[in-house]
Amino acid sequence: MFDRDVWQEIFFTLKSNKLRTFLTGFSVGWAIFILVMLLASVNGMQNGFTGQFNDDATNSIFVRPGTTTKAYAGFEEGRRIQLKNDDVAYIRESFPNDIEYISGRYFTNTSARYKSETGSYPVQAVDPEFQIIEKTIITKGRYFNDADVANAAKVAVIGRKVREDLFKKEDPIGKFVELNGLSFKIIGIFTDDGDDNAERRLYAPLSTYQRIYGNTDNINQVALTYNPRYDLAKALEFSDRLEILMKRRHKVSPEDQSGINIWNYAEAFDNISSFSAVLSTVSIAVAFLILIAGIVGIGNIMIFTIKERTKEIGVRKALGAKPSQIINLVLLEATFITTISGFVGLIFAWIILSLIGPAIKTPAFSNPSVSLSTVITATIILIIAGVLAGLLPAIKAANVKPIVALNDK
Amino acid sequence: MIEIKELHKSYKMGSNSLHVLKGINISIAEGELVAIMGSSGSGKSTLLNILGMLDVADTGDYTLDNVPIKDLNETKAAKYRNKFLGFVFQSFNLINYKSAMENVALPLYYQKVNRKERQKKALKYLEQVGLKEWASHLPSELSGGQKQRVAIARAMAAEPKVLLADEPTGALDSTTSYEVMDLIQKINDDGNTILIVTHEPDIADMCKRIVHLKDGVIVEDKKIEQVRASAYV
Numbered sequence: 001m002f003d004r005d006v007w008q009e010i011f012f013t014l015k016s017n018k019l020r021t022f023l024t025g026f027s028v029g030w031a032i033f034i035l036v037m038l039l040a041s042v043n044g045m046q047n048g049f050t051g052q053f054n055d056d057a058t059n060s061i062f063v064r065p066g067t068t069t070k071a072y073a074g075f076e077e078g079r080r081i082q083l084k085n086d087d088v089a090y091i092r093e094s095f096p097n098d099i100e101y102i103s104g105r106y107f108t109n110t111s112a113r114y115k116s117e118t119g120s121y122p123v124q125a126v127d128p129e130f131q132i133i134e135k136t137i138i139t140k141g142r143y144f145n146d147a148d149v150a151n152a153a154k155v156a157v158i159g160r161k162v163r164e165d166l167f168k169k170e171d172p173i174g175k176f177v178e179l180n181g182l183s184f185k186i187i188g189i190f191t192d193d194g195d196d197n198a199e200r201r202l203y204a205p206l207s208t209y210q211r212i213y214g215n216t217d218n219i220n221q222v223a224l225t226y227n228p229r230y231d232l233a234k235a236l237e238f239s240d241r242l243e244i245l246m247k248r249r250h251k252v253s254p255e256d257q258s259g260i261n262i263w264n265y266a267e268a269f270d271n272i273s274s275f276s277a278v279l280s281t282v283s284i285a286v287a288f289l290i291l292i293a294g295i296v297g298i299g300n301i302m303i304f305t306i307k308e309r310t311k312e313i314g315v316r317k318a319l320g321a322k323p324s325q326i327i328n329l330v331l332l333e334a335t336f337i338t339t340i341s342g343f344v345g346l347i348f349a350w351i352i353l354s355l356i357g358p359a360i361k362t363p364a365f366s367n368p369s370v371s372l373s374t375v376i377t378a379t380i381i382l383i384i385a386g387v388l389a390g391l392l393p394a395i396k397a398a399n400v401k402p403i404v405a406l407n408d409k
Numbered sequence: 410m411i412e413i414k415e416l417h418k419s420y421k422m423g424s425n426s427l428h429v430l431k432g433i434n435i436s437i438a439e440g441e442l443v444a445i446m447g448s449s450g451s452g453k454s455t456l457l458n459i460l461g462m463l464d465v466a467d468t469g470d471y472t473l474d475n476v477p478i479k480d481l482n483e484t485k486a487a488k489y490r491n492k493f494l495g496f497v498f499q500s501f502n503l504i505n506y507k508s509a510m511e512n513v514a515l516p517l518y519y520q521k522v523n524r525k526e527r528q529k530k531a532l533k534y535l536e537q538v539g540l541k542e543w544a545s546h547l548p549s550e551l552s553g554g555q556k557q558r559v560a561i562a563r564a565m566a567a568e569p570k571v572l573l574a575d576e577p578t579g580a581l582d583s584t585t586s587y588e589v590m591d592l593i594q595k596i597n598d599d600g601n602t603i604l605i606v607t608h609e610p611d612i613a614d615m616c617k618r619i620v621h622l623k624d625g626v627i628v629e630d631k632k633i634e635q636v637r638a639s640a641y642v
């Protein structure tokens with residue numbers, strides 16, 4: 001294989017048929033290019049999905065109330081379900097072993113003013129444990145704690161974007177900002193792995209908001225994380241139990257999905273994982289079909305080359321070349337073209353990905369890239385493809401009868 | 410060196426078969442220089458092809474250097490050809506992208522001789538045919554006579570038992586033909602067994618024995634007084 005004479009011959013044939021070599025190689029290079037781009041795209045989508053999910057803890061569940069669509073237990077349909085603080089306490093007490101963190105969630109909007117800067121932002125009034133559920137990262141200062149909740153302290157944690165809007169270059173920690181006319185002390189700044197919108201938002205203690213804006217104990221949502229040691233099956237089983245319990249508590253029909261909706265990340269994540277698995281399978285299949293076309297192309301060209309070189313092969317056989325040596329030569333040539341052109345396709349795809357990859361940043365698609373394992377797989381596929389492409393022509397070459405080849409009269 | 414007994418060969422040509430060799434018996438000793446003559450269709454090329462293991466006889470025995478040549482598969486034939494035979498063709502059949510030296514070294518490559526040794530031997534044989542200075546030239550840069558001399562050097566490089574030449578001067582003018590024959594005679598003088606297929610009487614006269622084929626049988630087999638080609642060069 002590492003024989004100088006063999007390589008000299010291969011290079012000669014390739015060199016003397018530059019256009020043919022290029023066209024042949026192109027088909028395989030193109031196939032690999034498509035394969036890599038498809039895989040990278042699927043990878044990008046996966047990254048996009050998981051990126052969105054990583055915004056929150058992957059073991060989180062949201063209990064979302066709505067309006068009933070079925071009459072049940074003596075109630076008519078169309079009843080609005082309202083969650084209250086005691087729902088949080090009830091869930092916590094009902095599932096002491098299943099729940100890791102739990103928090104009520106109250107959504108509102110506020111206008112905010114600091115000196116001459118104003119803005120309008122969503123506010124999430126939550127309990128301190130929500131920091132972990134939402135994976136909020138505090139870059140400066142602190143999140144509110146149980147003492148702030150107990151005192152219904154007028155404190156707020158602001159997003160990085162809010163800070164940029166209102167405070168410019170000033171350090172906001174300890175400063176007071178007016179939210180709907182009431183003065184709140186800024187105690188922390190957060191960033192979020194999600195998009196910019198997730199950072200253009202404020203967090204405040206749930207108790208504070210409930211007291212000063214309405215004096216209720218209503219909440220919009222219950223967010224919780226379950227025991228992180230749970231696998232998917234156990235997580236689903238737990239969310240089913242939670243659903244049954246909550247529906248019973250609020251007298252919602254077990255079949256009514258809009259009265260109370262339990263949204264489980266694990267389930268959604270599982271759906272998306274299998275979706276992207278199907279997607280990668282489909283793209284691999286498509287790329288393979290294209291690759292087959294490339295292999296046929298190479299095989300075709302090799303047969304043609306051998307027809308042209310029949311005489312030379314005949315001479316070699318007359319000089320004592322064994323059929324295996326002829327097969328070796330042809331296979332090596334086919335594998336060589338396939339591998340080289342495949343790598344060119346691979347490198348092209350890689351260059352394009354590294355140029356445009358970082359530029360693409362939408363929620364659904366981020367950082368499309370090829371892993372080392374993809375590259376290794378592609379290489380193995382290429383070598384196999386080369387051997388397949390060369391096999392038929394090689395056998396044809398080995399069967400060249402020297403007498404026919406040399407019949408020059 | 411060569412023993413042929415009752416050799417038959419026929420070719421299928423559509424529905425009818427063409428009986429080309431109809432029982433050839435011939436014995437060639439070591440060191441002979443034999444011309445096989447005959448008109449086209451006489452079977453002389455078929456005989457040479459069978460001797461060269463490029464073709465297989467239907468029936469009959471063929472013994473080469475006391476080795477019975479039978480039940481040949483491709484690999485075995487390749488091995489025997491490499492070990493026993495050197496070929497010289499009418500159209501030279503040099504590989505056009507290899508230099509003269511590489512062409513001569515090719516049979517040695519198939520004998521798995523290492524590269525250095527191959528080059529040394531190839532140069533030695535090129536020197537013998539008087540083309541040492543042309544070692545690095547491609548066949549396209551050589552004249553017809555030079556090409557045939559390279560081909561002869563290539564045939565000799567593997568140190569074969571028998572040299573088979575199929576119309577070696579067929580593509581050359583008479584002066585060049587005599588130069589090539591001079592070379593063949595010298596190689597024969599060194600004790601090598603050589604068979605030449607030719608239809609040119611003057612070339613045949615430069616051999617030591619002439620075998621005449623007609624319609625697939627030997628009609629004449631005589632030893633002659635060799636005409637030295639050097640007289641014409």
